[in-house]
Amino acid sequence: MSDPLAALTRFIRWVMRDVTYHQCFVARVERGNPDGTVDLLSEESALQGLSLQSITVRLGLPEASATPEQGARCLVAFEAGDPRSPYVAAWEDSAQGVVRMGGDRPVARMSDIVEIELPPAITVTGTIQGTITIPGTPPVIVPLPPTPVQGGVVVVTPPPSASVQTGNPQLLA
């Protein structure tokens, strides 16, 4: 005759079996899909037999989307504790991938290169001063006193370079 307490224990666990999917389980990305879902692999026993294909990714920020790299480790949770409704709930620190915040252009960072677009010729009107170098051997350098310039044209070749000098120190990329 079986132990009545053991039988009751099994009965209670059977009645409460749905709480199994109130937990989060570890999985890793097998591949990302064009629609933003991911196919997952997991060695957790509770996930064996469940379809882990085309799983929705819920991100911690609205407007964000992500393309995780293959092998990225994540936590799988279940909407309403339903094993038919898995979703990716969080990512391990080591998970790599591309994150998009409503756009698809890379974010500029401090010291990144800036391309400057200037018109072919810049008209200059004002006063110049300095020195004039007359080519020769040796070249002759003569002082140029403050001199009015009208209709001067400056052609900058090659285009100047530039770099970003400041940024938000709390968001690094």
Add this chain to the structure above:
Amino acid sequence: MSDPRAALAAFIRNVMRNTRYHAQYPATVQGQPTDSTLDLLPDDTSVRGLGLSNVPIRHGLPAVTVKVLVGSRVLLGFEAGDPQRPYAALWSASSIEYISFAGGDKPVARIGDAVTCFWPPSVPITGTVGGNALVGTMTITSPAPAVIGSGAQKFRA
């Protein structure tokens, strides 16, 4: 004689005791030993113990790391309901030192941020000086200041 209903309730609670670790518990950050782990003190005394050390952080975005300040608030959960597998996720609005994407360590630039322009060594110039034609070059020794004029409207920093 004890109440049979209370005894049954206690028995059921004992059978289902592992579900305690299905929940997420508010906790306070006491330290961040590494980029990816935290020392936590849960509010709930039933899971507090002496505090939890080296709890892995789980993020809402892949490729993210954070450096948070002591005293920040976060939720403590348990993978597969296992008390031996705690994790920290879902932050309250709190102070951070920084958020880093993809291991980057450069601050993100924003509209209005400064840009420094470096000119080529010699800039050709043509024009008129004192009524005479001028053809020559000029050297601009000082970098030119500029600012970033546009950016993603929905992503601000």
